[in-house]
Amino acid sequence: MNALAATNRNFRLASKLLGIDSKLAKSLLIPFREVKVECTIPKDDGSLATFVGFRVQHDNSRGPMKGGIRYHPQVETDEVNALAQLMTWKAAVANIPYGGAKGGIGCDPSQLTLSELERLTRVFTQKIHDLIGIQIDVPAPDMGTGPQTMAWILDEYSKFHGHSPAIVTGKPIDLGGSLGRDAATGRGVLFATEALLNEYGKSVSGQRFVIQGFGNVGSWAAKLISEKGGKVVAVSDITGAIKNSQGLDIPSLLKHCKEHRGVRGFEGAEPVDSQSILLQDCDVLIPAALGGVINKENAKDIRAKFIVEAANHPTDPEADEILKKKGVVILPDILANSGGVTVSYFEWVQNIQGFMWDEEKVNKELKTYMSKGFKDVKETCKSHDCDLRMGAFTLAVNRVARATLLRGWEA
Numbered sequence: 502m503n504a505l506a507a508t509n510r511n512f513r514l515a516s517k518l519l520g521i522d523s524k525l526a527k528s529l530l531i532p533f534r535e536v537k538v539e540c541t542i543p544k545d546d547g548s549l550a551t552f553v554g555f556r557v558q559h560d561n562s563r564g565p566m567k568g569g570i571r572y573h574p575q576v577e578t579d580e581v582n583a584l585a586q587l588m589t590w591k592a593a594v595a596n597i598p599y600g601g602a603k604g605g606i607g608c609d610p611s612q613l614t615l616s617e618l619e620r621l622t623r624v625f626t627q628k629i630h631d632l633i634g635i636q637i638d639v640p641a642p643d644m645g646t647g648p649q650t651m652a653w654i655l656d657e658y659s660k661f662h663g664h665s666p667a668i669v670t671g672k673p674i675d676l677g678g679s680l681g682r683d684a685a686t687g688r689g690v691l692f693a694t695e696a697l698l699n700e701y702g703k704s705v706s707g708q709r710f711v712i713q714g715f716g717n718v719g720s721w722a723a724k725l726i727s728e729k730g731g732k733v734v735a736v737s738d739i740t741g742a743i744k745n746s747q748g749l750d751i752p753s754l755l756k757h758c759k760e761h762r763g764v765r766g767f768e769g770a771e772p773v774d775s776q777s778i779l780l781q782d783c784d785v786l787i788p789a790a791l792g793g794v795i796n797k798e799n800a801k802d803i804r805a806k807f808i809v810e811a812a813n814h815p816t817d818p819e820a821d822e823i824l825k826k827k828g829v830v831i832l833p834d835i836l837a838n839s840g841g842v843t844v845s846y847f848e849w850v851q852n853i854q855g856f857m858w859d860e861e862k863v864n865k866e867l868k869t870y871m872s873k874g875f876k877d878v879k880e881t882c883k884s885h886d887c888d889l890r891m892g893a894f895t896l897a898v899n900r901v902a903r904a905t906l907l908r909g910w911e912a
């Protein structure tokens with residue numbers, strides 16, 4: 502199922518559980534603004550290349566819109582719309598004062614040089630600078646982007662609006678980035694996993710984990726989980742998939758990835774078919790790459806007992822049904838990966854205050870927010886007799902609907 506259809510379906514089910522009026526539901530669903538821009542750059546060899554850039558601003562009833570910018574060949578309108586909507590619900594689950602947005606450029610960053618990526622980012626920023634703003638819409642990194650991309654956006658935006666560190670989060674520390682933001686999504690995944698396992702009388706220590714995607718989120722999750730005694734038995738990235746049933750040596754794997762630009766060829770493991778990564782035997786499966794990877798074709802063969810959604814919308818609704826029948830417990834994306842946007846909020850607050858927190862404070866506050874998010878979702882599940890995904894959606898839609906109603910529509 503297409504990402505937008507899947508997200509809309511979850512929203513509609515939550516609205517129904519809440520008894521939300523259909524006209525209000527329509528207003529909550531339709532994005533505030535969608536922008537699609539042409540981005541043409543001269544490549545290093547002098548030839549021209551044209552890309553399409555997107556920014557979808559979904560909802561701002563609870564605060565400025567917030568969400569990452571993705572550089573990937575599959576970036577297209579429906580996907581960006583779905584991701585922007587998920588950001589609205591994610592910020593509401595975390596109970597941070599933001600609405601949702603998402604952006605991206607349909608490109609393959611691995612095929613562009615650093616200077617081409619810089620020109621592309623600057624052109625994109627020129628096209629959207631008057632639509633974003635510190636109190637309007639604050640971008641951040643996502644797949645294929647990182648602190649350097651944020652630094653270019655900050656610099657280009659500041660040419661139009663004056664020095665504005667709070668215009669992006671996930672930027673380098675030297676430009677006002679927050680300590681702990683780089684690790685935040687992976688650390689939040691660890692905290693959420695601990696809270697989930699705790700409900701079942703288990704802890705991370707001794708559990709076997711499989712992680713799809715070994716970029717920012719997947720690699721930090723693996724490092725922090727292994728430091729807590731979890732056994733990461735298989736991982737994959739675009740270069741391939743590897744496994745070691747005794748547990749991978751994550752510090753050595755991280756070193757290997759730096760030197761070889763991927764997990765392939767790591768000596769302390771055997772290669773496995775990339776397609777089979779999600780089907781490997783484990784206790785906890787963590788998809789941390791693309792959306793829609795768990796679907797009706799493979800759901801029945803998944804062997805994990807728990808799925809912690811570090812990626813956005815990795816599980817489509819048909820797979821949700823199959824997995825529910827099998828008794829697999831899914832911790833949904835809008836809760837599991839909310840650590841990233843939560844520390845982005847801390848970064849924005851620090852920039853506005855002009856005061857830097859130490860890393861210990863960032864991590865402590867993150868734990869508080871993740872624990873509260875988990876507790877709020879569990880309570881919502883109890884009062885609406887639903888699973889964790891519907892609990893998270895219901896909690897979020899209710900918070901956003903209340904803010905929308907309080908603000909009203911009269912001109």
Ligand SMILES: NC(=O)C1=CN([C@@H]2O[C@H](COP(=O)(O)OP(=O)(O)OC[C@H]3O[C@@H](n4cnc5c(N)ncnc54)[C@H](OP(=O)(O)O)[C@@H]3O)[C@@H](O)[C@H]2O)C=CC1
Nearest residue numbers: 644645686714715716717718738739789790812813838841
């Ligand atoms: N960054 C953040 O703070 C947040 C990210 N997320 C979500 O987490 C997910 C990962 O994002 P992030 O870690 O930032 O992105 P990165 O670009 O840092 O990493 C993505 C990883 O996925 C791998 N990958 C890409 N395609 C495939 C594939 N077909 N099979 C296996 N692996 C693949 C990449 O491999 P390679 O590097 O070799 O290309 C890379 O290891 C996304 O869904 C994102 O939306 C959610 C919340 C916050």
Ligand SMILES: O=C(O)CCC(=O)C(=O)O
Nearest residue numbers: 568569641643841842845
């Ligand atoms: O840090 C942010 O502002 C947003 C991160 C993001 O894009 C996400 O949570 O999917």
